[in-house]
Amino acid sequence: MTKTLVLDELLHGGDYNPDQWLDHPEILQKDLSLMTKAGVNTVSLGIFAWSALEPSEGVYQFDWLDQIFDHFEARGGHVILATPSGAKPAWLAQKYPEVLRVDGYDHRLHFGERHNHCPTSPVYRRFVADIDNRLAERYGQRKGLLLWHISNEFGGECHCDLCQAAFRQWLQDKYGSLEALNAAWYTSFWNHRFSDWQEVASPSPLGDSTLNGLNADWRQFVSDQTIDFYDQEVAAIRAGGSQAPATTNFMSDTADLMPFHGLDYAKFAKHVDVVSWDSYPEWANPNIPTPELGMKIAMINDYFRSLKHQNFLIMESSPSLVNWHSVNRAKRPGQHRLAAMQQLSTGADSVLYFQWRQSRGASEKFHGAVVAQDGSEDNRVFKEVVQVGQDLQRLHDLAGVQRPRAHVAIVYDWQSQWNLDGAQAYAQETKRYWQTLQKHYRYFWQHDIPVDIITPDTELAPYQVVIDLMHYSLPAGYVTKLTEFVQAGGLLVGSYISGLSDYQDLAFLGEMPLGQLYGIQRKEIDTYYPQNHNGIEYLGHTYPVKDYAEVIAPTTATVLGKYTEDFYADTAALTENRVGSGRAYYLAGRANAAFIEALYNRILEGLRLAQQQVTVPTEVVSVALRPMKDGQQLAFVMNFSDSEQGVDLLKGGTDLLSGDVVSKGHHTLPKYGVLALRIE
Ligand code: GAL
Numbered sequence: 001m002t003k004t005l006v007l008d009e010l011l012h013g014g015d016y017n018p019d020q021w022l023d024h025p026e027i028l029q030k031d032l033s034l035m036t037k038a039g040v041n042t043v044s045l046g047i048f049a050w051s052a053l054e055p056s057e058g059v060y061q062f063d064w065l066d067q068i069f070d071h072f073e074a075r076g077g078h079v080i081l082a083t084p085s086g087a088k089p090a091w092l093a094q095k096y097p098e099v100l101r102v103d104g105y106d107h108r109l110h111f112g113e114r115h116n117h118c119p120t121s122p123v124y125r126r127f128v129a130d131i132d133n134r135l136a137e138r139y140g141q142r143k144g145l146l147l148w149h150i151s152n153e154f155g156g157e158c159h160c161d162l163c164q165a166a167f168r169q170w171l172q173d174k175y176g177s178l179e180a181l182n183a184a185w186y187t188s189f190w191n192h193r194f195s196d197w198q199e200v201a202s203p204s205p206l207g208d209s210t211l212n213g214l215n216a217d218w219r220q221f222v223s224d225q226t227i228d229f230y231d232q233e234v235a236a237i238r239a240g241g242s243q244a245p246a247t248t249n250f251m252s253d254t255a256d257l258m259p260f261h262g263l264d265y266a267k268f269a270k271h272v273d274v275v276s277w278d279s280y281p282e283w284a285n286p287n288i289p290t291p292e293l294g295m296k297i298a299m300i301n302d303y304f305r306s307l308k309h310q311n312f313l314i315m316e317s318s319p320s321l322v323n324w325h326s327v328n329r330a331k332r333p334g335q336h337r338l339a340a341m342q343q344l345s346t347g348a349d350s351v352l353y354f355q356w357r358q359s360r361g362a363s364e365k366f367h368g369a370v371v372a373q374d375g376s377e378d379n380r381v382f383k384e385v386v387q388v389g390q391d392l393q394r395l396h397d398l399a400g401v402q403r404p405r406a407h408v409a410i411v412y413d414w415q416s417q418w419n420l421d422g423a424q425a426y427a428q429e430t431k432r433y434w435q436t437l438q439k440h441y442r443y444f445w446q447h448d449i450p451v452d453i454i455t456p457d458t459e460l461a462p463y464q465v466v467i468d469l470m471h472y473s474l475p476a477g478y479v480t481k482l483t484e485f486v487q488a489g490g491l492l493v494g495s496y497i498s499g500l501s502d503y504q505d506l507a508f509l510g511e512m513p514l515g516q517l518y519g520i521q522r523k524e525i526d527t528y529y530p531q532n533h534n535g536i537e538y539l540g541h542t543y544p545v546k547d548y549a550e551v552i553a554p555t556t557a558t559v560l561g562k563y564t565e566d567f568y569a570d571t572a573a574l575t576e577n578r579v580g581s582g583r584a585y586y587l588a589g590r591a592n593a594a595f596i597e598a599l600y601n602r603i604l605e606g607l608r609l610a611q612q613q614v615t616v617p618t619e620v621v622s623v624a625l626r627p628m629k630d631g632q633q634l635a636f637v638m639n640f641s642d643s644e645q646g647v648d649l650l651k652g653g654t655d656l657l658s659g660d661v662v663s664k665g666h667h668t669l670p671k672y673g674v675l676a677l678r679i680e
Helices: 025-037 063-074 090-095 122-139 161-175 178-185 212-239 265-269 290-308 335-345 380-394 414-422 433-446 478-487 593-603
Strands: 011-016 042-045 078-082 145-149 276-278 313-316 350-353 408-411 451-454 465-468 491-495 520-527 534-538 541-554 558-563 572-579 582-587 589-591 621-627 633-639 645-649 653-655 665-669 674-679
Touching: 011 313, 011 380, 042 063, 042 350, 063 078, 063 122, 078 122, 122 212, 161 178, 161 212, 178 212, 212 265, 212 414, 265 290, 265 414, 290 335, 290 433, 290 451, 290 621, 335 350, 335 380, 335 621, 335 633, 335 674, 350 380, 408 433, 414 433, 433 451, 433 593, 465 478, 478 491, 478 572, 478 582, 520 572, 534 572, 534 589, 534 593, 541 558, 541 572, 541 593, 582 593, 589 593, 633 645
Parallel strands: 011 042, 011 350, 042 078, 078 145, 276 313, 313 350, 408 451, 408 465, 465 491, 491 582
Antiparallel strands: 520 541, 534 541, 534 558, 541 589, 558 572, 572 582, 621 633, 633 674, 645 665, 653 674
């Protein structure tokens, strides 16, 4: 049963690793006074501390953790307590090699690194349950315990015999018979018919890596097995008597800030009590304009909020630089505060860091932290963290108050993403599903219109607009759901490379299933080389088309835009179909930002999608609203440009960050400047 995270303040702090400093009591002492100065109210403890808690099998030492708990509780602070399964102890790996992961080449990994256990191994599960259970028995009732942090950044897969057996069982549960599996995987192709369950194995470069149905099921199995491992950890905690809520920290990639590819987070989110994620964007990368970065961060935060339609936590971030980007540049002055305020504006209830104090040794010792190895508070980063700590105290009335649903939803489908990535079609370099969604999201970000990023199983009734682009594989029943949404008055936008296969990646036969809804038939899909292009003529302008162009034939749809070149010049490139009291638009080619702007300006006309308008929207100053405890709106007005910007405020209010009363009219925001305007 879901537990609720109850917050009376915004969380500030993060990963604290006192187990690295047990032989430096003076440093531990200093940490506490520095944390008070930085306004730290939360620490995440014990994430990789298994050997510090159980130095050898069955030998436990909890005194150091007891003391840290004591110190924190004495200050009225919160503890996010981790289970240590993200890095197994060397003694465990040595004695029970089955806990070590096996890769796709059938190599059992050695002990080392982290995040590399076998998720199926009964031995690993038993040891993990034991240590989790002991932690829960010992700390489960402590008043400082706020939340469980299960393991760390789950990811990866194991191909050992135990996992193979579990996979076969999973397939038997799903298909019931080999006939059904053979049909779903289309094994008549390349003589792949299976006649015994034992013949089925995980995808591997040594065996099958392009059998689409196998790949689709393997991805789901890996997700299910990881979630099951998580659930068993939670069960061990509950058996230890703790009822505190639980989470695990999700991830994104760095370059495009798209959700981590390996796990179905939509499914995983149903199992966690609160969504949390680790945010490491490339601030200050001259190749990514800051407003573009701001847009990408906003989108992935919207995504994580929408997983449960609830506020989420930033579990990790860096106040300055990281150590694993290709270039590890420091955030410029003011960027940390801007990043923190943006997190809050999108529905985060925390600003937490990795890590509090830089380690002395090992691979992450030069990763940015709140306190550097010199232990000084007299530096820019520490001062900016102090500032953010004060900001969070001033904004404490936001804590736990939910951001309402948006009126616009963009659909992101995990299975479809996996299937599209694996499809040997189109052009690997240019598929870019998430990035295509981002290009459309940018319009809404620039116009300060809130957006939810939803999965196909989300109820559509709360939305006025649903954007469903490049939806390659469709789940059962989805076309009916979309059709009902449009019939009831919804506005739908779809695009090229949609509705080609089902979740097993079996191509649909006959007419395209989305054809009736969009009022078109697909005739061909043309994939372009980088030097190929076309144009869409729309509302008197011609916009360039790159990468993809579908040749379509309207049935009931009206043509709004036409291709300008090639053998399909003058045929439909953008269509509108009226269905019931709604409208469904189909964009057949990949067009640029100017086209997207023109498209939405026209088709959204008359819909009242904006949140309360606080400024005249600009492309670089973003505004997001969040309600406070008394129901009053707090408007974050954030300058993402690298220079000062004028803003025209349509409303006045009090800036809770400075305490100043701000009148409506023209103002200047310094670069990276933020107002947190309590609207009067
Ligand atoms: C996270 C991880 C942390 C630390 C951090 C460095 O992905 O959870 O343990 O490694 O990255 O940025």
